[in-house]
Structure formats: C-alpha cells, structure tokens
Amino acid sequence: MTTNMRRNRSRSLVLASSVLAAVAPVAAQQVSPPDSALAALVGEALDVSLPTRSASEYASASTRYRQVLAQARALDPSGLSLDDQVDRELLVAHLHTQIFEIDTLRLHTLHPVSYLNLGAADRLFLWPGAVDPSEGPPVPDAQVRAAVRNLERFPALLQSGMENLAEPARTWTENALYQVGYARLLLTETVPGYRIASSLLRDSLTSAAVAALPALDRFERFLREDLLPRSTRSPGWTPHAVNVYQLVHEQLDEYDVDAMLRVAEEEDLGIWIAMEALADSIHPSGDLRTVWELMKDEAPPWEGVLPMAQRYVDMATEWLLGKGSHVVEIPPFNYGARITSPMSRRTLSFGGASRGHRIDNRPSGYYVLTPLESHLSDEERDSRIRSYNPYWTHVISYHEWLGHNVEGANTELRVDRPMRRAFGSIYMSQAWSFYLEQLLEDEGYYDDMLEYTSRLKTRMARLQMRMWRVQRILTKLRMAKGEMTFDESVQAYVDRIGMEPANAFIEVQRDSQTPSPPGREIIGERIILEMRDAYRDAVGDEAFTLRGFHQALLGYGRIPLPQIRRLMLRDAQRGVS
Numbered sequence: 001m002t003t004n005m006r007r008n009r010s011r012s013l014v015l016a017s018s019v020l021a022a023v024a025p026v027a028a029q030q031v032s033p034p035d036s037a038l039a040a041l042v043g044e045a046l047d048v049s050l051p052t053r054s055a056s057e058y059a060s061a062s063t064r065y066r067q068v069l070a071q072a073r074a075l076d077p078s079g080l081s082l083d084d085q086v087d088r089e090l091l092v093a094h095l096h097t098q099i100f101e102i103d104t105l106r107l108h109t110l111h112p113v114s115y116l117n118l119g120a121a122d123r124l125f126l127w128p129g130a131v132d133p134s135e136g137p138p139v140p141d142a143q144v145r146a147a148v149r150n151l152e153r154f155p156a157l158l159q160s161g162m163e164n165l166a167e168p169a170r171t172w173t174e175n176a177l178y179q180v181g182y183a184r185l186l187l188t189e190t191v192p193g194y195r196i197a198s199s200l201l202r203d204s205l206t207s208a209a210v211a212a213l214p215a216l217d218r219f220e221r222f223l224r225e226d227l228l229p230r231s232t233r234s235p236g237w238t239p240h241a242v243n244v245y246q247l248v249h250e251q252l253d254e255y256d257v258d259a260m261l262r263v264a265e266e267e268d269l270g271i272w273i274a275m276e277a278l279a280d281s282i283h284p285s286g287d288l289r290t291v292w293e294l295m296k297d298e299a300p301p302w303e304g305v306l307p308m309a310q311r312y313v314d315m316a317t318e319w320l321l322g323k324g325s326h327v328v329e330i331p332p333f334n335y336g337a338r339i340t341s342p343m344s345r346r347t348l349s350f351g352g353a354s355r356g357h358r359i360d361n362r363p364s365g366y367y368v369l370t371p372l373e374s375h376l377s378d379e380e381r382d383s384r385i386r387s388y389n390p391y392w393t394h395v396i397s398y399h400e401w402l403g404h405n406v407e408g409a410n411t412e413l414r415v416d417r418p419m420r421r422a423f424g425s426i427y428m429s430q431a432w433s434f435y436l437e438q439l440l441e442d443e444g445y446y447d448d449m450l451e452y453t454s455r456l457k458t459r460m461a462r463l464q465m466r467m468w469r470v471q472r473i474l475t476k477l478r479m480a481k482g483e484m485t486f487d488e489s490v491q492a493y494v495d496r497i498g499m500e501p502a503n504a505f506i507e508v509q510r511d512s513q514t515p516s517p518p519g520r521e522i523i524g525e526r527i528i529l530e531m532r533d534a535y536r537d538a539v540g541d542e543a544f545t546l547r548g549f550h551q552a553l554l555g556y557g558r559i560p561l562p563q564i565r566r567l568m569l570r571d572a573q574r575g576v577s
Contacts, residue, residue, distance in 0.1 A: 034417065035084045041072050042091055042419045048098075052156040053108060053115065055164060062102045069095040082570055086563050087419040089251070093560070094423060097249045105241060110168045110233065111513055112176035112223060115161030116183050118343050120150035121191055121209070125341035126356040126366060128334075130194050136359075138195040143357060144205055151191075151208035155215035162222045169235035171486065171509050173228050179346050180220045181375065186342040187213055235486050236479035237515035246517040250427050251560040252527075257477050260519040264473035267522060268496070271467045275460065282456050292464070292498030295457055296386035302372050305388045309337035309351075309369055312397040315449050316440070320402070323448050327439070328402070328550045333409035334364035335401045345370045349506040350387040351396055353404035353433075363412045365405025367397050383500040391454075391461035395437055399465070403433025410554040420557035426516055428558045431524020434469060437462050438525075443546070467497050469521035476511060476518040486512065527561045528553070531568065538572035 045068045050057045072092050077085050101107045108114075124147050129136035191209040196202040239257040246252055246260075255263075280286040283294065300308060313336055320327060334356065340348050348354075348370055356364030369388070372381045407429055415421050440446070441462060446455045475489035484492075486508060493504035511518065535552065536544040552571065556564045 034087065035075075035080055038072075038075060038080065038084050038088055038091070039418075041068050041075075042087065044068050045091060045095060046418060046422050051153060053160040053164070054156075055160075058102050058108055058164075062099055065095045065099050065102075069099070082566065083417070086559075086567060087417060089563065090419050090423050090559055093249050093251065094419075097245065100244055100248075105515070106166075107514070108164050109166040110172070112161065112165055112168055112173050112227065113179050113513065115157050115165075115219070116176065116179050116343070117157055118150060118154060118183055118186055121147040121205075122186060122341045122343040123147075123354075123357070124194055125190060126338065126354060126364070128359065131190075133195060138197040141198055141201055144194075144196055144198070144201045147191075148201070148204050148208050151187075151205070151212050154212045158215045158219040161219060162226075165227055166230075167233050168227070168231050169233045169512065170228065170231040171235050172513050173223055173231040175346065175509050175513070177220065177223050177228075179343070180216060180223070182342045182345055183216055184213070187216065190342050234479075235509075235512040236482070237476075237512075239477070239480050241515035242477065242480055242517055245515060246519070249560070250425060250517060251562050252427070252517075252519075252523065255519060255523050257480065260473050260517070260523060261477050263519070263522060263526075264470050264477075267470045268467070268474065271463055271470060272496070275463045275467070278456065278460050278463065282453075282460065289498065291457075291460065295391050295460065296389045296498070296500075298391075299386050299389040302385060302388075305369055305385075305393070306337055306339065308388075308390060309367060309393055309397055312394045313337055313367060313401055316398045316402060316445070319445050319449055324440070324443060324445055326545065326547050327443050328406070328547060330402075330406060331409045331413055333362050333405070333413075334359050335405050336366055337397070337401075338366040338368050340368040340370040344368065345373075346506070347510055349503050350384060351393075351400070353400040355405070355408055363409045365401065365408050367400040367405075380502050383502045387500055387503050389461075391457045392464070394458050395461045395465050398440060399433045399437055403436050404429060407432050407554055407558070411557045414555050415557040417557075420559055423557065423559045425558045425560050427520045427524045427527075427561055428564065430520040431528055431561065432553070434521035435525045435528045437465055464497050466522075468493070468499070471496055472511060472518040473522060475508060479512070480515075524561065527565075531561070531565050534565065534569060535572055538569050 045065065048061050048064050050061060069092065072088060072095065075088055077088060080088060120143075124130050124139050124143060127136075127139045127143065130139050187209040192206050194202075194205070196205065243256050246256060276286075276288050279288045279291045282291050299305075317330070320330060338354075340351065341354060344352070344354060348368060351367065351369040354366050354368045356366055358364070372384055376384065411421065441459065446458060450458060471489075471492050475484060475492050478484035479486065479489060489508045489512075490501070490504045493499040493507055494501055497504075499507070531553070532549055535549050539548075552568050553564065556567050
C-alpha cells in the first residue's frame with residue numbers, strides 16, 4: 001500500500017472526529033414499554049440459530065418459527081400500543097419470510113455461495129490497524145475470538161452445503177467457484193497478515209485458517225465435479241416468489257411485480273430522453289454512447305482511485321457541514337474510503353458499502369473500492385478500471401457512506417427495540433441511499449462544489465445510476481416472467497447504462513441468486529418522497545425542515561417503509577423529534 005493511500009485511509013478517522021464536534025448526539029426514538037408477551041415471542045424468534053446450517057437445523061428452525069408465528073397471530077393487536085402493533089407485524093412478516101425460504105423456496109438448496117460464510121474473519125480487514133500499523137492499534141481480542149469461532153465452524157458449514165445443495169442455476173454455482181478463490185486468499189494470505197496483539201490468539205486464528213483449507217478444497221471439488229453438472233435450474237424466479245418478499249416482507253401492497261414493471265418502463269423512457277438531452281451539452285456529437293465512453297476514459301490508474309474516492313467523501317462532508325447543513329445530520333461514527341475486504345470483492349465488483357466495527361465506542365462504515373487483482377485478465381482489468389471513472393465514483397461515494405453507512409449508524413445508535421434492530425428491510429437501506437443521489441443535486445451540492453463541465457458529467461453519471469436501478473427491475477422481473485434471458489439481461493446493462501460487460505455480468509449474476517424485490521431504489525424513493533409530503537402536512541410548513549424529516553426517517557431502523565410512515569406520522573403529531 002502506498003504512503004498516499006495510507007494517509008487517505010487514516011484521514012477518514014480524523015475527519016469523523018471533526019464531524020462529531022459539529023453535531024449533537026442523536027437520541028433513541030421515544031417508545032412505550034414493550035408488551036411482555038410480545039417481547040418474549042420476539043426473543044424466541046430471534047434466538048433461533050443455524051450454526052452449521054444442517055438439514056436438521058433447518059427442520060428444527062421451521063418448526064420453531066411456525067410455533068412462534070401461531071402465537072404471534074393469536075395476540076390481540078387492539079390491546080397493544082402502536083409500537084407493539086408495529087413490532088408484532090414485523091415479527092409476523094419475519095417469521096413468514098423465514099418459513100417461506102426454508103419450506104417453499106428451499107433456498108438453502110439453491111444458494112451455493114451462502115455457505116462460504118467467513119464474515120467475522122473477513123471483517124477484521126476493516127479494523128483500521130489490522131493491516132497497517134500507521135492506522136491504529138492491532139485488532140482487539142474480542143474481535144479475534146469471534147473470527148476464530150467463525151473459522152472453526154467453517155468446515156461444518158461447507159459440509160452442510162455439500163449435503164444440502166441440489167440443482168441451482170449454473171451461474172450461481174460458477175459464482176461460488178469464483179468466491180472460493182477469495183476464501184482461499186483470505187485464509188492463506190489475509191488472515192496470517194492481521195496485526196493481533198496476543199500471540200496466543202494470533203496462533204489460534206492462523207491455526208483455524210490452516211485447518212479450514214482442506215474443507216475448502218473439498219467444497220471446491222464438490223462444486224466443480226458434482227454440483228456444476230447438475231446446476232440446471234433457471235436463474236429466474238417466479239413472480240409469486242418476488243411478490244412474497246414485496247407484499248409480505250416489505251408490506252408494499254400497491255407495488256406487486258406488474259406495478260413495479262409499469263413504473264420501470266415509464267422511468268426507462270424518461271431517463272433515456274434526459275440523458276440524450278444532456279449529451280448535447282457535454283459533447284459536440286451529442287451522441288450518448290460517445291459521452292459515456294469519454295467519461296470512462298477519464299478513470300485514473302488504480303493507484304489514484306482510493307485517493308479520488310476519499311476526496312469525494314471529504315467534499316460531501318465539507319458541503320454537509322457548510323452550505324448543505326440543512327440536508328442531514330451526520331451521526332457520530334467513523335467513515336471514509338477503504339479497500340474492499342476479500343470476501344466482498346466478487347459481490348462489490350467495483351465498490352460499495354461495508355459496515356465496520358465499533359471504534360472508540362462509535363460505529364464505523366466505509367465506502368469500499370475493490371482492487372484490480374492479479375488473477376484478472378488484462379482485458380478484465382482494463383474493463384474494470386473504467387468503472388472507476390470520476391463521475392460514477394463521485395455519485396457512488398455519497399450513496400455509500402452518506403447513504404448506507406449513515407443509515408446503519410443511526411440504527412445502531414438510536415434503535416433499541418430488538419425486533420426493529422433485527423429486521424432487515426432491503427427497501428429502507430437502499431431507498432434512503434438512492435434518494436440521496438438526486439437530493440444532493442437538487443439541494444445545490446453540484447452547483448456549489450463542481451465546475452460546469454464536471455457538473456454536467458456528474459449529472460450524467462447520476463442518470464446512469466438511476467437507469468441502472470431501472471434495469472434491475474426490468475431484467476429481474478422480465479426474467480421472472482420468462483420474457484428475458486440471463487444473457488439479454490447482461491446486455492441491457494451494457495446498452496442502457498454503458499456499464500462495462502464484466503461488471504454487467506456480475507450485477508445480473510449476483511442479483512439473480514435470490515428473489516428479493518428489485519424495486520427497492522426506484523419504488524423506495526417514491527415512497528420516501530410521499531412520506532416527506534405527509535410529514536410536512538403533519539408538522540406544518542413553518543415547522544418542517546428537510547434535516548428534521550431526515551432525522552425522523554432514520555430513527556426507526558431498517559424496517560418496512562409503511563411501518564416507518566405509521567410511526568413517523570404518530571411522532572410528528574406528538575411533536576417527538
């Protein structure tokens with residue numbers, strides 16, 4: 001790692017400290033004491049675990065989920081406070097989804113990469129002093145012990161995978177084979193290089209990594225020789241499966257598969273017209289694809305990518321603490337731009353968000369960028385680096401750190417109820433981050449911080465990002481309806497966004513592995529804007545502030561947007577901030 005890269009990575013912690021001095025600590029939402037019977041059911045549901053993901057563990061989990069679901073449905077909601085009514089509905093949705101995944105979808109028989117679970121060992125990479133002494137102290141003992149447990153359990157997970165996996169789609173098995181390479185990198189190079197204060201714990205971690213390697217070798221042979229020949233399933237999911245997640249888990253009754261498609265088709269046309277008009281202002285030819293290629297040509301060499309990304313994080317922070325202070329409150333947490341940890345590099349082919357550890361009793365989260373590694377072909381390296389052009393990187397930077405990581409930090413700091421902390425709505429996380437992409441432009445960030453040409457190209461990048469989310473809807477749902485093939489989906493990202501083919505393939509491959517609904521950005525943004533209007537009506541024009549609305553929105557956790565609306569409007573009427 002270069003000195004400049006170390007300096008930029010270390011600076012993120014200094015920057016976070018300056019932010020802390022500029023904002024007041026955020027408080028948890030005021031909620032009534034939980035109902036004891038409901039709290040017991042929540043505790044029982046969240047206590048269900050699958051330590052090795054064996055078939056017997058899944059059968060036991062399904063039985064326990066069904067028992068708790070029956071008891072939760074038997075609770076009379078009329079006798080519960082609104083907070084408890086929401087928690088009961090979250091619990092029912094959570095249990096229904098878990099049972100659906102185990103008994104109907106049998107997702108554990110179809111998702112090979114999910115067994116390569118090295119999360120605790122992989123996350124050590126994000127500890128500031130784990131690989132670079134200039135960034136801080138070595139990894140704390142508690143984090144190392146969690147990683148040791150993760151590695152010790154890993155062979156049993158892989159064994160369960162070999163016993164459970166049946167007939168996934170071929171591209172899913174190929175993805176798992178690719179991810180095996182990153183698991184081997186983590187076990188053989190990354191883990192032995194971690195800075196750990198205790199020699200005893202360091203030896204335990206290294207020994208556990210060495211012991212896990214034979215199991216990884218067996219799993220790779222199983223994937224290649226046994227599972228790949230019988231990986232004949234379509235990579236598409238049925239509309240019914242998508243609707244279960246959309247209507248039951250996310251509770252978005254108005255936006256089933258057909259409704260999402262109608263919204264996406266309208267967006268597709270409107271965005272294309274806007275991009276063509278913008279191309280006329282950027283290049284004399286007025287040709288959209290010429291503009292896209294010229295923008296990608298501006299990508300720096302890999303050595304310049306991380307400093308560029310950190311610069312954009314710094315720019316947004318400067319604006320948010322100055323002219324943009326009316327937009328959002330940055331909670332006390334550590335953030336910045338960092339290298340992607342090994343096990344996230346296939347999923348985040350050119351970057352994303354990764355949640356870090358608690359540092360000095362503050363949460364952390366980073367905009368991570370995936371390096372161009374030696375195993376990539378020259379052609380793939382040349383393609384991947386173009387995705388790090390300044391304009392895509394700029395928009396993605398604030399989507400990730402100000403979006404996902406601010407949202408995650410708020411949940412960690414402000415949400416106390418166990419059901420709300422545990423619920424995993426992909427809508428809330430993704431909708432908030434996507435909503436910010438246009439919001440910052442609308443509120444003056446581009447005008448204040450960018451010169452004219454950069455402003456136009458960054459606006460083009462934002463429109464490409466929007467079209468990207470539209471194509472997620474169109475491709476996934478048309479595949480679900482049998483109207484589009486996997487290869488046609490990949491080509492749609494190339495044709496409608498200008499995405500590089502290597503990244504387009506990974507995008508479709510990753511997104512196809514589960515039936516999670518693809519409308520989380522486009523539909524989610526619509527719902528947030530509708531909530532903003534309703535919140536303004538509830539508090540009145542004189543009392544409404546954008547910052548106040550965002551502070552309220554982020555205070556309820558990663559739960560379905562309709563439930564956030566219920567709680568937010570109740571609290572607005574009460575005058576709770």
